Structures are given as structure tokens and as C-alpha cells.
Amino acid sequence: IARGAQVAKKDNRQILIFPEGTRRKVDAPPDYRYGVTHLYGELGLPCLPVACNSGLFWARRTMAHQPGPFVMEILDPLPADLPPEEFAARLQEAIEAATNKLVAEGRARAGL
Numbered sequence: 001i002a003r004g005a006q007v008a009k010k011d012n013r014q015i016l017i018f019p020e021g022t023r024r025k026v027d028a029p030p031d032y033r034y035g036v037t038h039l040y041g042e043l044g045l046p047c048l049p050v051a052c053n054s055g056l057f058w059a060r061r062t063m064a065h066q067p068g069p070f071v072m073e074i075l076d077p078l079p080a081d082l083p084p085e086e087f088a089a090r091l092q093e094a095i096e097a098a099t100n101k102l103v104a105e106g107r108a109r110a111g112l
């Protein structure tokens with residue numbers, strides 16, 4: 001994955017990484033993997049975190065969808081030069097806080 005990411009960087013392409021490796025059940029505790037931190041350190045690029053409430057309407061391990069307002073929020077970028085531990089903590093904090101807010105709003109709007 002790191003080699004492929006380096007090629008994408010060289011080609012000036014965007015790289016999309018799911019820090020947990022997959023979707024998780026809404027309200028489940030976060031389980032961020034080290035791979036995102038490793039790639040961040042290897043690539044030396046800023047990171048643009050994204051939060052969403054899709055788990056409310058498309059549950060993990062199913063293709064069944066529920067109607068509702070899917071919302072995605074692009075968060076403030078993290079600079080390219082953070083120490084690994086600080087990057088990991090700031091990434092998780094930013095995504096989880098925004099996701100919790102979007103989930104609460106989505107539940108209220110959908111009557112869940």
C-alpha cells in the first residue's frame with residue numbers, strides 16, 4: 001500500500017484512506033489502525049479528515065439501505081509534519097467529534 005501511495009503522490013493524485021479499514025457500527029468504539037499513521041509519515045503530505053453519518057442509513061455488513069439524510073463534512077486539514085502520536089490523536093479526535101455530531105443530527109432529522 002505504501003508503494004502504491006508513493007506512486008499516487010508522484011502522479012499528484014489524491015489518496016483516500018479509511019483509518020479503521022472498514023465501516024463500523026454506529027456508536028461502536030473507534031478502532032483506528034496504525035496504517036493511516038504510517039502512510040501519513042511516509043508520504044509527508046497534509047491530511048484532510050472527513051466525517052459522515054452514513055452508518056445510520058447503511059449498516060455495516062449489509063447492502064440494505066434506510067432512507068435518510070446522508071451528510072459528509074470535510075474537516076480542517078492536519079499539517080504534514082506532525083509527530084505520529086500527535087497525528088493519530090488529532091485525526092481520531094477530529095473525526096470522532098464531527099461524526100458524533102453528524103450522527104446525533106441525523107438521528108434527530110430521521111426520527112431515529
